[in-house]
Amino acid sequence: QVQxxxxxxxxxxxxxxxxxxxxxxxxxxxxxxxxxxxxxxPPGKGLEWIGYIYYSGSTYYNPxxxxxxxxxxxxxxxxxxxxxxxxxxxxxxxxYCARVEVDTAxxxxxxxxxxxxxxxx
Amino acid sequence: QPVLTQSxxxxxxxxxxxxxxxxxxxxxxxxxxxxxxxQPGKAPRYLMKLEGSGSxxxxxxxxxxxxxxxxxxxxxxxxxxxxxxxxxxxxxETWDSNTQVFGGGTKLTVL
Numbered sequence: 001q002v003q004x005x006x007x008x009x010x011x012x013x014x015x016x017x018x019x020x021x022x023x024x025x026x027x028x029x030x031x032x033x034x035x036x037x038x039x040x041x042p043p044g045k046g047l048e049w050i051g052y053i054y055y056s057g058s059t060y061y062n063p064x065x066x067x068x069x070x071x072x073x074x075x076x077x078x079x080x081x082x083x084x085x086x087x088x089x090x091x092x093x094x095x096y097c098a099r100v101e102v103d104t105a106x107x108x109x110x111x112x113x114x115x116x117x118x119x120x121x
Numbered sequence: 122q123p124v125l126t127q128s129x130x131x132x133x134x135x136x137x138x139x140x141x142x143x144x145x146x147x148x149x150x151x152x153x154x155x156x157x158x159x160q161p162g163k164a165p166r167y168l169m170k171l172e173g174s175g176s177x178x179x180x181x182x183x184x185x186x187x188x189x190x191x192x193x194x195x196x197x198x199x200x201x202x203x204x205x206x207x208x209x210x211x212x213x214e215t216w217d218s219n220t221q222v223f224g225g226g227t228k229l230t231v232l
Contacts, residue, residue: 039223046212046223047165047212047214047223049220049221063220100216104153105170105215105216107216108167109155109170111165113164
């Protein structure tokens with residue numbers, strides 16, 4: 001069974017860049033059957049899709065965040081990463097990495113446990 | 122891009138059944154969605170993929186008490202024999218043009 005685990009700093013200063021990595025185990029990130037996704041959830045609020053990446057490096061981003069987001073993949077380490085630049089307090093959230101199946105539908109079928117990132121000086 | 126609309130809250134008694142609704146916006150009534158459950162303090166968990174025909178495929182380990190159905194632009198999640206651990210937030214999800222979309226979520230209270 002596939003497992004996803006987020007890692008990275010829990011505290012980021014305003015205007016700096018948030019960087020997180022997701023390590024995938026129990027399956028290959030190079031499988032053509034999935035996209036690898038980042039989703040966030042501000043405290044007490046709903047889910048917001050940030051973007052995803054295919055093993056080939058193709059990326060798709062939420063238009064509202066596109067100017068600040070970069071998602072990359074390292075197939076040799078079975079990892080993918082998120083960078084969000086120029087962060088503000090509004091970027092404080094639990095950040096989840098997840099797997100999106102590429103089938104008759106594109107829906108999220110596995111989630112990481114999430115990691116809280118607080119933006120504060 | 123589709124919009125998914127969910128009621129903000131629902132409640133039902135222990136041992137009873139509840140039907141949660143996710144409504145697709147105009148022009149997107151045929152779309153496939155997914156349902157996710159988020160228990161307090163935990164990550165979301167994938168429950169099922171649900172088609173416009175009402176056909177659904179559940180994730181691994183999802184109890185038989187969870188089922189899905191559809192009518193037009195509405196997608197339903199029915200939970201039977203409610204248990205205390207079913208008290209959670211429930212989100213629907215769909216996609217279009219390489220963009221994922223989530224509904225606002227329904228907070229289910231088990232009385």
